[in-house]
Amino acid sequence: MTAEPHVARNYAPLDVTIAEAEGVWATDVDGRRYLDMLAGYSALNFGHRHPDLVAAATEQLSRATLTSRAFRSDQLEPFAAALAELCGKDLVLPMNTGAEAVETGIKVARAWGYRVKGVAPDAATIVVAHGNFHGRTSTIVGFSDDEEARGDFGPFAPGFVSVPFGDADAIAAAIDETTVAVLIEPIQGEAGVVVPPDGYLRRVREITSEQNVLFVADEIQSGLGRTGTTFACDREGVVPDLYLLGKALGGGIVPVSAVVGDEAVLGVLRPGEHGSTFGGNPLASAVGLRVVQLLQGGEIVERAGMLGDHLESLLEPLVGRGITGFRRVGLWAGVDIDPAAGTGREITEALLGRGVLAKDTHGQTVRLAPPLTIRASELSWGVEQLRIVLDRDSSA
Structure with a gap:
């Protein structure tokens, strides 16, 4: 039975129910925290509850x-x-x-x-x-x-x-x-x-x-x-x-x-x-x-550019190791998943299990668009979870 039996099925959400959120982190009804790497499709550029x-x-x-x-x-x-x-x-x-x-x-x-x-x-x-x-x-x-x-x-x-x-x-x-x-x-x-x-x-x-x-x-x-x-x-x-x-x-x-x-x-x-x-x-x-x-003031815009460069440096080593390529501009990336590693949906479900919120699109692409307020260390941690998900030996 669906977790939302009275909600029309125009979405197929991942199996998580968010109760609270602040900054770049969201917490589910069971108290587990997740790094938000979707930011409401860029609606949360300034993070949750700035x-x-x-x-x-x-x-x-x-x-x-x-x-x-x-x-x-x-x-x-x-x-x-x-x-x-x-x-x-x-x-x-x-x-x-x-x-x-x-x-x-x-x-x-x-x-x-x-x-x-x-x-x-x-x-x-x-x-x-x-x-x-x-x-x-x-x-x-x-x-x-x-x-x-x-x-x-x-x-x-x-x-x-x-x-x-x-x-x-x-x-x-x-x-x-x-x-x-x-x-x-x-x-x-x-x-x-x-x-x-x-x-x-x-x-x-x-x-x-x-x-x-x-x-x-x-x-x-x-x-x-x-x-x-x-x-x-x-x-x-x-x-x-x-x-x-x-x-x-x-x-x-x-x-x-x-x-x-x-x-x-x-x-x-x-x-x-x-x-x-x-x-x-x-x-x-x-x-x-x-x-x-x-x-x-321009500071948050400049920050998005610098963090975007950091994101690119984190994604580049994954090409050929579970992703076939990616497109990145600013703090925004479309990551193409190697079909041998799974579908985009399967990868986002696995990321959810490791405490990261992301969303797939068009079958094999995972979008990464964290709030522009994310720290470099948090961004590194989030992409590291992607690496672990893609690396079958490490995730076993």
Whole structure:
């Protein structure tokens, strides 16, 4: 019998029930501690219950948590101003989840296409990439090529053209008079931390600028320090027209997402055309503001880069010893498991037995994305558990 008989089975969690968490460690109902090497898919970039974020939430809980956007709150503008400055943009449209941010970005791109570019009514198209993961809504899974995500959920909305990820020439060839945007993840997280070729993002920016098409960067997983830069786009000195942000923006405290852009793009929306009951609520804004403030100093971003280099040095000796290779950017890695060593799921189950929380994807890949607050010694210990799991002689 399932351990959660009343919970719909849209997940197949590992056999652990977390009761408490602090920093990079989680504790189960039996009191056993685990090193968190997943960090809520980057939602916990600052670790569990970061004291500054807990303080911001606690203080705001004593004042006001929700007003709805029918009224102004004293927390929304400070949050929006700080996030806009961090992104180098004019405006912030706050939402809750990453999928909501993507859906919002799609609507904004289409509205811009009709109202600014002059695309014929209901003809707008958006170029996306194979292997993408932008969320789970019916529109988004409709342009996914992951059959598990889209099977039995059609019919799907038209208006999307998919091309190979990392191929800028394919993007250029796909653009026509109906194209309003190119929507891509600068690094594909769910696909297994897939990093495009050097120069790809620069070329996408050049193509979209030349063709009068928006560049929409889904930085929901890759943004806010994970890659050793504030945004993954920063690695190539690229600024998109719209940033889609989420996950770490809520600090693991509350769901917070946002679309960030300039007046010329995000300003196309008119009152009443889009909204959210909880989007930009005072509690979310107070936490989001503190997250931005934690990033502004740059120390945690620099730390992610240094720890990422350490992670790479730990993984390199494992190539050929249970892993066939890995992709690493910042403090984020996709580790490809040799089928002879087991499936990704089997490896994460074995890691669980050794006190490490991680998650597999696409069969043979294990993602490692610990909180950016992890110590080098903790990171070493976590990868050592992976080595032991992969080394059948040592684990026997």
